Amino acid sequence: MNVLIIGSNGQIGQHVVRKIQDSNEHNAIAMVRKKEQMAQFEEQGAKTVLVDLEGSIDDIAGAAKSADAVVFTAGSGGHTGADKTMMIDLDGAIKSMEAAKQAGVKRFVIVSAIGVHHRDKWMSNAPYYSAAKYYADVWLEKSGLDYTIIRPGGLVNDPGTGKVKVAVDLERGQIPREDVASAIVASLDDVHTIGKAFDMIGGETPIEEALKTL
Amino acid sequence: MNVLIIGSNGQIGQHVVRKIQDSNEHNAIAMVRKKEQMAQFEEQGAKTVLVDLEGSIDDIAGAAKSADAVVFTAGSGGHTGADKTMMIDLDGAIKSMEAAKQAGVKRFVIVSAIGVHHRDKWMSNAPYYSAAKYYADVWLEKSGLDYTIIRPGGLVNDPGTGKVKVAVDLERGQIPREDVASAIVASLDDVHTIGKAFDMIGGETPIEEALKTL
Numbered sequence: 001m002n003v004l005i006i007g008s009n010g011q012i013g014q015h016v017v018r019k020i021q022d023s024n025e026h027n028a029i030a031m032v033r034k035k036e037q038m039a040q041f042e043e044q045g046a047k048t049v050l051v052d053l054e055g056s057i058d059d060i061a062g063a064a065k066s067a068d069a070v071v072f073t074a075g076s077g078g079h080t081g082a083d084k085t086m087m088i089d090l091d092g093a094i095k096s097m098e099a100a101k102q103a104g105v106k107r108f109v110i111v112s113a114i115g116v117h118h119r120d121k122w123m124s125n126a127p128y129y130s131a132a133k134y135y136a137d138v139w140l141e142k143s144g145l146d147y148t149i150i151r152p153g154g155l156v157n158d159p160g161t162g163k164v165k166v167a168v169d170l171e172r173g174q175i176p177r178e179d180v181a182s183a184i185v186a187s188l189d190d191v192h193t194i195g196k197a198f199d200m201i202g203g204e205t206p207i208e209e210a211l212k213t214l
Numbered sequence: 215m216n217v218l219i220i221g222s223n224g225q226i227g228q229h230v231v232r233k234i235q236d237s238n239e240h241n242a243i244a245m246v247r248k249k250e251q252m253a254q255f256e257e258q259g260a261k262t263v264l265v266d267l268e269g270s271i272d273d274i275a276g277a278a279k280s281a282d283a284v285v286f287t288a289g290s291g292g293h294t295g296a297d298k299t300m301m302i303d304l305d306g307a308i309k310s311m312e313a314a315k316q317a318g319v320k321r322f323v324i325v326s327a328i329g330v331h332h333r334d335k336w337m338s339n340a341p342y343y344s345a346a347k348y349y350a351d352v353w354l355e356k357s358g359l360d361y362t363i364i365r366p367g368g369l370v371n372d373p374g375t376g377k378v379k380v381a382v383d384l385e386r387g388q389i390p391r392e393d394v395a396s397a398i399v400a401s402l403d404d405v406h407t408i409g410k411a412f413d414m415i416g417g418e419t420p421i422e423e424a425l426k427t428l
Contacts, residue, residue, distance in 0.1 A: 056333075057333075081295065081296055081297075082295055082296035082297035082299070082300055082342070083295075083296035083340075083341075083342040085296070085300070086296055086299070086300055086304075086341075086342035086345050086346065087341060087342055087345065090300075090345065090349070091341075091345045091349075094349075119270075119271075126297075127297075127300075127301055127305075128296070128297040128300035128301055128305075131300050131301065131304065131305045132300065135304070135305075135308075135349060142356075
């Protein structure tokens with residue numbers, strides 16, 4: 001499977017590209033915003049495309065045209081304002097969905113955030129962030145795409161354990177970004193995750209096995 | 215018709231309440247955020263409800279329960295950041311739609327902004343604002359409500375002329391906020407505007423007549 005990763009240079013995205021390149025089944029197409037971000041992925045043998053997520057749907061669709069699946073793991077990050085949250089986490093995500101449809105790609109995996117499907121769990125210090133993730137998720141659910149919505153939290157940079165807990169609703173915990181990346185890649189192979197949206201934290205169950213309990 | 219106006223204290227909202235109270239057919243229910251905003255509407259004989267648009271859908275539905283129509287003309291305004299744009303112009307609008315449905319109110323009129331249905335017309339200095347308005351409009355179109363989406367621009371504070379130009383697509387012009395309010399009130403009486411979304415600028419055609427050309 002050729003997999004376009006939108007947000008390749010992000011903290012989860014870098015793990016996703018590497019895990020895909022390490023797999024025998026998939027090939028990564030790393031979408032990056034800046035030219036200087038390309039080399040690291042090319043060194044891994046990944047195809048790399050230079051496309052600005054704040055650009056046109058056509059540009060993103062162009063990047064998706066040789067893909068069999070799209071992974072959306074871009075985020076505006078902690079150092080930007082709510083304007084970028086709107087344009088990346090919400091509008092960028094929705095443009096990516098529209099681009100996938102335009103390019104004829106059915107499979108779409110998105111990284112959301114734990115609990116955003118419940119307003120009373122929205123981040124009190126940044127409800128706009130939860131709102132952006134929530135509305136992107138709802139759009140995806142109604143998009144007609146073969147979606148998987150992974151809602152991890154809270155993200156940490158510890159090495160992955162390969163073990164998680166998944167369910168529609170979970171109390172906030174901790175999960176290594178590397179395990180989120182593993183769950184994304186495992187989802188690509190697991191048709192059982194199509195049409196599913198779930199919270200994910202660190203746990204005791206091997207990722208592939210956990211996904212089958214959904 | 216009892217009409218809940220969400221954003222009564224706004225520049226368009228104040229005109230809407232007054233025009234509804236001046237009409238013989240309708241009664242205004244002015245929704246306001248602050249207690250000190252109530253008196254001006256009560257003096258006009260309008261029913262007034264104190265509800266924070268950043269609160270719960272249930273609270274808004276409570277305000278809507280005796281209404282036959284909802285007008286959404288709230289806006290975060292020019293003095294707040296993109297976080298408020300997300301929470302008022304997008305999330306507040308969508309919560310109001312969900313509240314209308316919950317309260318059994320079918321008719322919903324929203325004030326959007328000219329051209330937001332075309333990405334290439336989004337405000338270059340504030341694309342997040344255009345995005346918020348666009349996604350609120352799309353949600354309304356898919357809501358099942360009897361909607362009217364009025365997209366005026368650019369707004370000015372000149373006295374109303376009672377004359378406008380309307381079409382799905384128009385070049386940006388100027389339109390007094392008072393005329394936008396008149397078009398909202400006229401839409402309430404005009405079943406022909408149900409399911410319509412249109413740009414509006416100042417023009418030569420009396421408002422009620424212009425709406426019938428849609």
